[in-house]
Amino acid sequence: GAGVSQSPSNKVTEKGKDVELRCDPISGHTALYWYRQSLGQGLEFLIYFQGNSAPDKSGLPSDRFSAERTGGSVSTLTIQRTQQEDSAVYLCASSLRPDRASNQPQHFGDGTRLSIL
Amino acid sequence: GQNIDQPTEMTATEGAIVQINCTYQTSGFNGLFWYQQHAGEAPTFLSYNVLDGLEEKGRFSSFLSRSKGYSYLLLKELQMKDSASYLCAVRDKAAGNKLTFGGGTRVLVKP
Numbered sequence: 001g002a003g004v005s006q007s008p009s010n011k012v013t014e015k016g017k018d019v020e021l022r023c024d025p026i027s028g029h030t031a032l033y034w035y036r037q038s039l040g041q042g043l044e045f046l047i048y049f050q051g052n053s054a055p056d057k058s059g060l061p062s063d064r065f066s067a068e069r070t071g072g073s074v075s076t077l078t079i080q081r082t083q084q085e086d087s088a089v090y091l092c093a094s095s096l097r098p099d100r101a102s103n104q105p106q107h108f109g110d111g112t113r114l115s116i117l
Numbered sequence: 118g119q120n121i122d123q124p125t126e127m128t129a130t131e132g133a134i135v136q137i138n139c140t141y142q143t144s145g146f147n148g149l150f151w152y153q154q155h156a157g158e159a160p161t162f163l164s165y166n167v168l169d170g171l172e173e174k175g176r177f178s179s180f181l182s183r184s185k186g187y188s189y190l191l192l193k194e195l196q197m198k199d200s201a202s203y204l205c206a207v208r209d210k211a212a213g214n215k216l217t218f219g220g221g222t223r224v225l226v227k228p
Contacts, residue, residue, distance in 0.1 A: 040223075041220065043204065098214035099210075099214045105165065106162075
């Protein structure tokens, strides 16, 4: 597709369950980012992938959170043993390689709205 | 790390002008972005500044002063559809060139 695609758009699950969120970036974009946004708040950085480099995981809030990016394209964000405070919108973005194209913006998907009961 | 500050909320009248300020602290500044986010939607790119000065794009302009760690987004001839959150984001070489976002400024345009 032309834009960043995320699935599912909405996810409701019970506390303690694991969830997996998917992001399909724009074709040709080597950089991929995950953010979390709580209601009325700004974007909280979670993790950043750039090509084959080791990901920047500095924003992951706990070891229950993990992400992978297979084949340099699709990424999945996994949250294990979900807690109610994990409820938020999870946004994925992609861009061209920022160190070679610093003026290139990140393009965002529509997000996954996660609700933990 | 980065520190990015912007006001939480602003109110303005349709047809007027609003200026949203953003101050930042970085060790390896490599560009500043402004995004617009309507409620329940994804952020969309508005503008980019890396050199000092003003960039104009129709009703929207963005200004940067690197020495002061300061930017503003100027919205002219406000329309009701401009009611949204406006996010300031800074790219920092020292942080792997990823964007760090401010908390966003919610702008409410009143008739």
